[in-house]
Amino acid sequence: MIIVMNPTATQTEIDNVIARVTAAGLKVHLSEGKLRTIIGLIGEKKLMVQLPLEAMAGVEKAISVTAGYKLVSREFKNEDTVIDVGGVLVGGPHIVVMAGPCAVESREQLLESARIVKEAGAQFLRGGAYKPRTSPYSFQGLEEKGLEMLAEARSLHGLKIVTEVVDIESVPVVGAYADVLQIGARNMQNFQLLKAVGKSGMPVLLKRGIAATINEWLHAAEYIMSEGNFNVMFCERGIRTFEEYTRNTLDLSAVAALKNLSHLPVIVDPSHGTGLWKLVRPMAKAAVAGGADGLMIEVHPNPAEALSDGNQSLTPANYQALMSEVAAVARAVDRRMA
Numbered sequence: 001m002i003i004v005m006n007p008t009a010t011q012t013e014i015d016n017v018i019a020r021v022t023a024a025g026l027k028v029h030l031s032e033g034k035l036r037t038i039i040g041l042i043g044e045k046k047l048m049v050q051l052p053l054e055a056m057a058g059v060e061k062a063i064s065v066t067a068g069y070k071l072v073s074r075e076f077k078n079e080d081t082v083i084d085v086g087g088v089l090v091g092g093p094h095i096v097v098m099a100g101p102c103a104v105e106s107r108e109q110l111l112e113s114a115r116i117v118k119e120a121g122a123q124f125l126r127g128g129a130y131k132p133r134t135s136p137y138s139f140q141g142l143e144e145k146g147l148e149m150l151a152e153a154r155s156l157h158g159l160k161i162v163t164e165v166v167d168i169e170s171v172p173v174v175g176a177y178a179d180v181l182q183i184g185a186r187n188m189q190n191f192q193l194l195k196a197v198g199k200s201g202m203p204v205l206l207k208r209g210i211a212a213t214i215n216e217w218l219h220a221a222e223y224i225m226s227e228g229n230f231n232v233m234f235c236e237r238g239i240r241t242f243e244e245y246t247r248n249t250l251d252l253s254a255v256a257a258l259k260n261l262s263h264l265p266v267i268v269d270p271s272h273g274t275g276l277w278k279l280v281r282p283m284a285k286a287a288v289a290g291g292a293d294g295l296m297i298e299v300h301p302n303p304a305e306a307l308s309d310g311n312q313s314l315t316p317a318n319y320q321a322l323m324s325e326v327a328a329v330a331r332a333v334d335r336r337m338a
Helices: 011-023 045-049 107-119 144-157 168-175 191-200 214-225 253-261 270-274 277-289 316-332
Strands: 002-005 027-032 037-042 059-063 083-085 088-090 094-100 124-126 160-164 180-183 204-207 232-236 266-268 294-298
Touching: 002 011, 011 027, 011 037, 088 094, 094 107, 094 316, 107 124, 107 144, 107 316, 124 144, 144 160, 144 168, 168 180, 168 191, 180 191, 191 214, 204 214, 214 232, 214 253, 232 253, 253 266, 266 277, 270 277, 270 294, 277 294, 277 316, 294 316
Parallel strands: 094 124, 094 294, 124 160, 160 180, 180 204, 204 232, 232 266, 266 294
Antiparallel strands: 002 037, 002 059, 027 037, 083 088
């Protein structure tokens, strides 16, 4: 249930409503917009319907939310959420770029990648220190040593770090180095992990599962937010379909759908979404035109020597061209690069 307060509701009236519902055993999530305050209620429905909330001073209306996701929904918060990641804003009028190699392979490779993506205008350095792979014989990442390299790259180049967390045990370790915790596609419905990153309070980039519906994706975000962490971003990275030419099918309709259903920022990863470097630039432009709040791009100093995902990684020259092209599209849709 969602309680919509009158635009003229006083702080005392808001406090009285919160005190009433918490006394009934319900959790409260507060959304304070420019025009009005909305109070989201979490708990048993029978407890909610027993409360005469619309009779309380300052309450405009009480709305029953039928969807299983509540905090994620536009009903809970109509205004777009803007997430502040150490001074970098995700959402709003700006387009952010998260770029870098699929995996941290060496100090030299990572620092060179950081220099390249920073000079062309990225705000975030992406790179996997923990790499869950389809094959157990594939490169699995440098783990904490890789995290240390990411932290060094941040200090040298001023980039925020986004990297994957793969299990509950690694949440505090990754959290000590990263600025954004990434939940990979394979873990989108690892509910205990979602709860753990929710309790961390850190910004979370939630990638769409390989075969997840939009409804399942929204519910995964709800798991994180139900722990009190509202710093959640979606990341569309392609889904598995019958098509075999591309690695995945990049579902750009999901961007528009999420913008309609949710207030959270949406990032698009055309690298994993296509698996082919020649398709990354056009799909990145399409993503921005379609309303994405940011891009996640794989960039490698020498893709031919990459230990993972070389086929979808851009060379420095191709990445620079992408940034120029995306900036032009952003201006055309009344957005701008961060």
